Amino acid sequence: MNIASTSDYNVALAEFEQLALAGQKENMLRLIELRNAIDGYENAQGHEPAFPTSYAGRLELEMFKHRLKQKQLAVILGxxxxxxxxxxxxxxxxxxxxVKKMHxxxxxxxxxxxxxQ
Structure with missing residues (x-):
């Protein structure tokens, strides 16, 4: 799937939201296809999120990436x-x-x- 315009993007977003809310496993392949197309369009349009510039932001990114709760991250970092x-x-x-432990x-x-910073 290729998203070439803002209207295509809006249609893809609407379909993605509808399928995601339905929560049916048989929609998973279509959801992945839509996710990749939406992500590609957003990146091409410069919508990529800025990389964190603070320690707090970087830790929050790690929590998000690894689906960690604050308590779990504290245990990992000791x-x-x-x-x-x-x-x-x-x-x-x-x-x-x-900072060494973060590394x-x-x-x-x-x-x-x-x-x-």
């Missing part, structure tokens, strides 16, 4: 959940030790971590 919460809210900056435990490239 820190109290309250400390992670403060980092995610921007009240605290991560220690050097935590080793979450496999975030060191060059990315060095560019974060």
């Amino acid at each position: 820190i109290p959940e309250s400390r992670l919460s403060e980092i995610l809210c921007g009240k605290r900056t991560p220690s050097l030790e935590l 080793t435990e979450l496999h975030i490239p060191a060059n990315e971590l060095l560019s974060l």
Whole structure:
């Protein structure tokens, strides 16, 4: 499937939403096809989300990618959940030790971590 215009995009979005809400397994292949076409169109139009520029944003991205809850991420990083919460809210900056754990435990490239604020 190829989306060539805004109207095609809107039709694809509507169909995707309808099929997703139906929640039927037999629609899965069509949902994947629509998802890929919608994603391709959005990327071609420059709708790709900006990469996180903060430690909090990068941690939130990891939570989303791996479907982790805040408590689970705190366990992985070996820190109290309250400390992670403060980092995610921007009240605290991560220690050097935590940044190292982000690299080793979450496999975030060191060059990315060095560019974060």
